[in-house]
Amino acid sequence: MVSGRAMTCGAVLVVGLACGGLDNRPLEVGVVHGTLSDCDADAVVGVVGDAATRAVADGSCAFRLEGVEPGVRQLYLATTAKKVTLVEVEVQAAKVSELGEVVGRPGAFMRVEISGDGGDLDGTVTAPDLPLTVTALGRSGMARIGPFPQGCFKLEVSVKRLGQKMLDACVTEGEEKSVAVVF
Amino acid sequence: MNRAVPMLLLLACASPALEKGGLVKLKVEQAKLDDAYRPRRFALLIGIERTEDVGFRPLRYAVKDARDFAAALKDPTQGHFDDVTVVTSAEQTTRAGLLGAVAALARKANRADDVVVLYVSAHGTLARDERGVLKRYLVTSDARIEQAAQTALSMEALEAGFKELTSHRRLLVLATCHSGNGKSLLPREVEAELATLKAGFYAPPLEEASRASVVLSASDWGETAREDESLENDIYTHFLIEALQGGDRNLDGAVTATEAHDFARRRTYAFTGGRQRPSAEILEVGADPIVLSGSVRRSGNPELFSYSPRLDGFALKVDGDTKAELPGGAAVEPGKRKIELLKGGAEPLFVGQVDVEAGERLDLESLLTRAEPRRAVSLTAGAFGFADAVSRGTLLPAVAMVGAAFRWERLFDAPLALQAGVSGSFGSSTLLTNAPFRYQLLTADVGVDYLWRRRWLQVFGGPQVAGLWLSRSFSLESYVGAQNVITVMPGLSLGAAVVFLEHFEVSARARMMLAVMSVDGDSKALGFFAAYAGVGYRW
Incomplete structure (x- = not known):
C-alpha cells in the first residue's frame, strides 16, 4: 500500500526536485524555562520587543518560552492578571536558559481615553513591545490596559474612524495612570 | 554405474542356462579396428564451364580447376583423400544434378569426424527471388540468364546442403563470384540496377559460418574472381592447389584449410595487384583444423590468426616484426611473445605478452576479450x-x-x-x-x-x-x-x-x-x- 505522501514524493523526485528538507531554524534560537511563584489563567511570558515570542504557564505555573533569539533578552512575565515583572536573561542558541522561580510585583495599568469629535471612537489599544492582549476601545473611546512593570512603554492606539497614533507612557509599580489621546 | 545395468542384462542374456541369445566373441585386429574408425576424407569438386544458355560466356578453366584440385586432393603424397568425386559434365551439373551430388556426399560422409571438401568453380550471378530479394546463384549447366532465380542453383540451397553435412570438419571453396565481372554474368535488369549503386554491394554475404565449418571464397563480396591464361586456372584455385604442397606454415607436416587459404590469398592478392581479395569465414571447434594435405606428424609452431572483420586491415607484429596482415595468420616460435595489433600509425589495439605453445592455434580476436577486461x-x-x-x-x-x-x-x-x-x-x-x-x-x-x-x-x-x-x-x-x-x-x-x-x-x-x-x-x-x-x- 503506497501512501499518498509517498506517491507525491515519488512524483516530485521524478521531476528532479526533493522531498523533505533541512531546517536550521530550531537550532538558531534558544529556550527560556522557569516557574512563576503564583499564577492564574492570565499568566503570560514574552520577550520585550518581540511580542510574537510568547508562552503561557501550565497548571504548575511552569513555562517554556521557545524560539528566543540568542543574546541578552528582557522578558516580560505577567504572573497573574495584576502582577508582573521584567527579567533580563542571556539566551544561547540551541540551549535552555533556566530562570528559576519568578515573583511578580504589583503591576501598573493605563486608562486610555480618546478625545475626539464626539463621534464613534471604536478601536483598539495595545503595547506592541509586550505580549499583552489587544484591548478594545468602547464606542466611548476608553480602555484599561496592563499590567505593566515599572518603566516606559509604547502604546499603539487605533481608532477605526480617525486613524492610528503611537505614544510613549511611563508608569511606576502599581500605578493607575490616565493617558489622554487626542486625534 | 549407468553402463553397468545394460552390461549385467547382456551377461544375463548370454548365460548358457537361458539359451536365448548370447554374446559371440570376435577377434578383430587392432589395425583393422583403427582403420574402421579412422576419419575418412571426402571431396566433391564441381566445375561448370558451359551452359545451355549461350548468354553466359563459357569459362575456360572451370573443369580443369576441379580436376586439378581433385588430383591434388587424391594424391597420396598430398591430400590422400579417400573419396574424390569430380562433377563436370552437362548432365551432372544441372541444378538437380548438383543437389543430388551434394546429397550423395552427405550420405557417404556421415560421421562427425569425416573431413569433407566441397569445391565449386563456375559462373555466379545475381537475381531477385519470388519475394524480390536480391540473391546469389550458382550458374548450373541448365541455367538461363533471364530466369536465373528459377533455373540456377541458389547459394542458399547449396549452403543448406553444406550445413546438413554431418561432418564437423567441412570446407566449402567457392571459386566463383557474383559481381557481374570475371566469372559472373548478370541479368540485364540486375546489371542496370547495380550500375546505379555507388556502393560496391548492398546485399549481405550469404555464407554464414556455421559450427565447425569453413567457407573460402576466391574473391571478396562484390569483387571479381578471375581465370588466368598463364596459370591455366582460376587464379585462387591455382594457388590453393599450390598451397597443398607449400602451405605448411607451422611446419607440423599438415596443410590446414586456413593455412592453404592464407597461402592462396596472399598470392592471389599479389598476382592480381590487389584487385582480388579472397575471403574466408571460419569457425573452428577447438584445435581441430581441417587438414587438406599431409598429416600432423609433430606439434607445429604456434599459429596466430584472425579472420574476424573486426581486425580486417590490422597488422600483426610479433616481437617487433610485422608477421602478417589480417585477415590471415602467422606461425611463430613457441614461448613468450610480444604481440601487437595495429593499423597505420594509430595506437595499437592490443599490446601484450602471450605465452604460446607448440601446436597451439590462437585466434587473435580472443586476445581482445581475454586481455582487456571490460x-x-x-x-x-x-x-x-x-x-x-x-x-x-x-x-x-x-x-x-x-x-x-x-x-x-x-x-x-x-x-x-x-x-x-x-x-x-x-x-x-x-x-x-x-x-x-x-x-x-x-x-x-x-x-x-x-x-x-x-x-x-x-x-x-x-x-x-x-x-x-x-x-x-x-x-x-x-x-x-x-x-x-x-x-x-x-x-x-x-x-x-x-x-x-x-x-x-x-x-x-x-x-x-x-x-x-x-x-x-x-x-x-x-x-x-x-x-x-x-x-x-x-x-
Whole structure:
C-alpha cells in the first residue's frame, strides 16, 4: 500500500526536485524555562520587543518560552492578571536558559481615553513591545490596559474612524495612570 | 554405474542356462579396428564451364580447376583423400544434378569426424527471388540468364546442403563470384540496377559460418574472381592447389584449410595487384583444423590468426616484426611473445605478452576479450559535501564516505563506459558551534563516461545522475527531532584509473552535482561535490 505522501514524493523526485528538507531554524534560537511563584489563567511570558515570542504557564505555573533569539533578552512575565515583572536573561542558541522561580510585583495599568469629535471612537489599544492582549476601545473611546512593570512603554492606539497614533507612557509599580489621546 | 545395468542384462542374456541369445566373441585386429574408425576424407569438386544458355560466356578453366584440385586432393603424397568425386559434365551439373551430388556426399560422409571438401568453380550471378530479394546463384549447366532465380542453383540451397553435412570438419571453396565481372554474368535488369549503386554491394554475404565449418571464397563480396591464361586456372584455385604442397606454415607436416587459404590469398592478392581479395569465414571447434594435405606428424609452431572483420586491415607484429596482415595468420616460435595489433600509425589495439605453445592455434580476436577486461568493480572511500562553505557550516559538514563503484567499459564497442556506484556515511557532528547531531547519508549514482585509454591509464568523464538521502537527527536541550531529505542530483564526473597486474586498478573520481532542496522552508539550488579513490578488480 503506497501512501499518498509517498506517491507525491515519488512524483516530485521524478521531476528532479526533493522531498523533505533541512531546517536550521530550531537550532538558531534558544529556550527560556522557569516557574512563576503564583499564577492564574492570565499568566503570560514574552520577550520585550518581540511580542510574537510568547508562552503561557501550565497548571504548575511552569513555562517554556521557545524560539528566543540568542543574546541578552528582557522578558516580560505577567504572573497573574495584576502582577508582573521584567527579567533580563542571556539566551544561547540551541540551549535552555533556566530562570528559576519568578515573583511578580504589583503591576501598573493605563486608562486610555480618546478625545475626539464626539463621534464613534471604536478601536483598539495595545503595547506592541509586550505580549499583552489587544484591548478594545468602547464606542466611548476608553480602555484599561496592563499590567505593566515599572518603566516606559509604547502604546499603539487605533481608532477605526480617525486613524492610528503611537505614544510613549511611563508608569511606576502599581500605578493607575490616565493617558489622554487626542486625534 | 549407468553402463553397468545394460552390461549385467547382456551377461544375463548370454548365460548358457537361458539359451536365448548370447554374446559371440570376435577377434578383430587392432589395425583393422583403427582403420574402421579412422576419419575418412571426402571431396566433391564441381566445375561448370558451359551452359545451355549461350548468354553466359563459357569459362575456360572451370573443369580443369576441379580436376586439378581433385588430383591434388587424391594424391597420396598430398591430400590422400579417400573419396574424390569430380562433377563436370552437362548432365551432372544441372541444378538437380548438383543437389543430388551434394546429397550423395552427405550420405557417404556421415560421421562427425569425416573431413569433407566441397569445391565449386563456375559462373555466379545475381537475381531477385519470388519475394524480390536480391540473391546469389550458382550458374548450373541448365541455367538461363533471364530466369536465373528459377533455373540456377541458389547459394542458399547449396549452403543448406553444406550445413546438413554431418561432418564437423567441412570446407566449402567457392571459386566463383557474383559481381557481374570475371566469372559472373548478370541479368540485364540486375546489371542496370547495380550500375546505379555507388556502393560496391548492398546485399549481405550469404555464407554464414556455421559450427565447425569453413567457407573460402576466391574473391571478396562484390569483387571479381578471375581465370588466368598463364596459370591455366582460376587464379585462387591455382594457388590453393599450390598451397597443398607449400602451405605448411607451422611446419607440423599438415596443410590446414586456413593455412592453404592464407597461402592462396596472399598470392592471389599479389598476382592480381590487389584487385582480388579472397575471403574466408571460419569457425573452428577447438584445435581441430581441417587438414587438406599431409598429416600432423609433430606439434607445429604456434599459429596466430584472425579472420574476424573486426581486425580486417590490422597488422600483426610479433616481437617487433610485422608477421602478417589480417585477415590471415602467422606461425611463430613457441614461448613468450610480444604481440601487437595495429593499423597505420594509430595506437595499437592490443599490446601484450602471450605465452604460446607448440601446436597451439590462437585466434587473435580472443586476445581482445581475454586481455582487456571490460568491467571493473571497486571499493571506494572519499568525501562528500556541499560545495559552498556556508552550507557545510550550517547544514552538513563534508563527511567521509565508503562505497562501491562499478564500471562497464567500451559499451557498444565505443569509447563509452557505464558507471554506477553507491556510497554511504553515518556519524555525528556539530553545527552552528553548539548543535550536535547524528547523520546518515546514502547516495546512488549512475552515468555514462567517455573513456580515453592509453595502455595502463584510463581517463573518463561524463554526465551522471545521483540520488541522495540525508537524515539529520537532533537531541538538543532546545530541540529534538529528525529531518530527512531525498533528492535527485544531476551532475558531471571526471576520473582516472591506473591498471596494474592486468586485473587490478586504482581509481579516483571527482563529481560535481546540483540539487534542489528545501532549506529553512525555502527551495534552494545547492551544489555538491564528491571525491573518492578506490581499488578495484577488473574482469
